[in-house]
Amino acid sequence: MLEDIEEILITEKEIKKKVKELGKKISKKYAGKELVLVSILRGGAFFLADLARNITIPVSIDFIAVSSYGTSTKSTGVVKLIKDLEESIENKDILVIEDIIDTGLTLRYLLKNLQARNPASLNVCALLDKSVRRIVEIPILFKGFDIPDVFVVGYGLDYDQKYRNLPFIGVLKPEVFLRKGE
Ligand code: 5GP
Numbered sequence: 001m002l003e004d005i006e007e008i009l010i011t012e013k014e015i016k017k018k019v020k021e022l023g024k025k026i027s028k029k030y031a032g033k034e035l036v037l038v039s040i041l042r043g044g045a046f047f048l049a050d051l052a053r054n055i056t057i058p059v060s061i062d063f064i065a066v067s068s069y070g071t072s073t074k075s076t077g078v079v080k081l082i083k084d085l086e087e088s089i090e091n092k093d094i095l096v097i098e099d100i101i102d103t104g105l106t107l108r109y110l111l112k113n114l115q116a117r118n119p120a121s122l123n124v125c126a127l128l129d130k131s132v133r134r135i136v137e138i139p140i141l142f143k144g145f146d147i148p149d150v151f152v153v154g155y156g157l158d159y160d161q162k163y164r165n166l167p168f169i170g171v172l173k174p175e176v177f178l179r180k181g182e
Contacts, residue, residue: 004176011168022144038094125141147169
């Protein structure tokens with residue numbers, strides 16, 4: 001697995017430090033509120049698990065799954081809800097925990113869908129922001145890192161369902177895509 005990585009963009013140590021900082025900020029912002037962390041499967045689950053453990057106020061968690069990428073590295077703009085939340089979010093403070101925002105199309109769909117359920121508030125926490133590729137504007141209340149226009153894997157992010165378990169965020173070697181004919 002490691003032999004497929006061209007470069008480590010964000011180390012495990014840097015991620016840990018950032019997640020701790022984000023946890024602190026979120027705890028402060030939502031003190032006294034009924035906070036629900038909504039994570040987007042599957043990649044977002046890694047970030048959520050670490051972030052939740054760095055939040056010091058009571059939170060509940062819920063999961064939603066959408067498809068936008070399939071196994072390809074290019075966004076199609078077509079988003080489909082595959083798994084819905086288990087609980088109602090009406091009158092609750094919702095923080096969507098996303099691993100990476102690229103074009104923004106996935107989140108635009110999701111935020112519209114969640115807003116229609118009348119939460120008390122609806123905000124976004126994203127670990128990675130690939131803002132140069134943004135097509136639709138997304139308000140990000142909490143952000144981890146800005147990254148350039150490269151395809152990254154690790155810490156929950158996959159390529160063809162692999163590399164999610166890498167503890168860092170890295171860039172794949174171009175030959176890995178060529179192997180698959182992309
Ligand atoms: P968007 O709709 O913002 O273009 O795409 C968001 C989704 O695309 C992310 O949740 C993620 O699944 C996928 N994605 C976007 N950029 C990358 C990337 O660099 N690496 C990986 N592994 N997935 C990405």
